[in-house]
Amino acid sequence: MPDAFHSTRAFVLETPNLLLELLKEADAGGIYQLYSDWKVAQELRRIVYPFSQADASAMITRAQQSFAQTSGYILGIFLKEHAAFVGVNALFIPANDEALSAEERAEDAGLGILGYSILPDHWGKGYATESSVRMIRFAFDELGLTTLQASIRQGHGASRRVIERLGFRVVEAGIEEEPTYGGPAHIVDRYWLRREQWNSAPTE
Numbered sequence: 001m002p003d004a005f006h007s008t009r010a011f012v013l014e015t016p017n018l019l020l021e022l023l024k025e026a027d028a029g030g031i032y033q034l035y036s037d038w039k040v041a042q043e044l045r046r047i048v049y050p051f052s053q054a055d056a057s058a059m060i061t062r063a064q065q066s067f068a069q070t071s072g073y074i075l076g077i078f079l080k081e082h083a084a085f086v087g088v089n090a091l092f093i094p095a096n097d098e099a100l101s102a103e104e105r106a107e108d109a110g111l112g113i114l115g116y117s118i119l120p121d122h123w124g125k126g127y128a129t130e131s132s133v134r135m136i137r138f139a140f141d142e143l144g145l146t147t148l149q150a151s152i153r154q155g156h157g158a159s160r161r162v163i164e165r166l167g168f169r170v171v172e173a174g175i176e177e178e179p180t181y182g183g184p185a186h187i188v189d190r191y192w193l194r195r196e197q198w199n200s201a202p203t204e
């Protein structure tokens with residue numbers, strides 16, 4: 001149930017170099033730049049492509065709605081220095097998603113689904129890792145989730161490096177997933193991180 005905390009739009013998580021903030025309309029340009037880039041979109045199952053300015057605005061509206069419902073934390077990643085937008089880190093909580101059936105929600109109790117995307121100009125600077133460490137801490141310590149999940153295409157070396165460094169382990173390999181934008185299915189591995197494993201994960 002949304003509470004006073006979740007009805008506020010100002011929501012920020014901090015790391016040494018980054019601020020993770022709930023998306024707002026002013027971020028539409030950055031969101032468009034991120035997801036209209038095929039290098040980014042091709043790895044994402046749920047993104048439409050081509051991705052338009054209207055899609056960027058719709059994503060921001062969805063981010064604010066899912067935040068109010070506590071079913072999603074779709075956060076912009078900003079450099080503390082210069083306040084530049086560099087990407088998105090997202091946590092979805094299916095058990096709080098009112099669009100799912102009661103059975104589906106019960107099955108997913110305690111589960112969070114992690115996602116991240118960084119503007120290509122900023123790849124390789126550690127931002128996906130640094131922002132995800134903070135999101136994981138939020139998920140386990142502040143939301144009380146028990147398992148985090150991520151699905152990564154088998155050939156996607158950079159994202160596999162990120163998720164494995166965060167402590168996630170493969171629980172199911174070789175799953176076919178059809179991207180929203182069409183074309184051949186992706187062959188992905190599903191990864192999990194359990195809260196009890198998190199103690200041995202890296203620090204910020």
Ligand SMILES: CC(C)(COP(=O)(O)OP(=O)(O)OC[C@H]1O[C@@H](n2cnc3c(N)ncnc32)[C@H](O)[C@@H]1OP(=O)(O)O)[C@@H](O)C(=O)NCCC(=O)NCCS
Nearest residue numbers: 040043116117118123124125126127128129157158159161
């Ligand atoms: C995946 C992605 C988020 C990584 O972001 P990032 O900020 O560059 O990630 P980090 O800098 O934290 O870490 C990347 C690591 O992968 C490594 N790497 C990069 N390309 C690689 C490759 N082809 N094979 C193996 N490792 C690779 C980097 O060297 C780095 O590891 P290191 O720190 O040990 O050197 C970014 O490439 C991206 O946005 N891709 C498109 C969207 C996407 O794929 N999202 C995830 C969907 S599962």
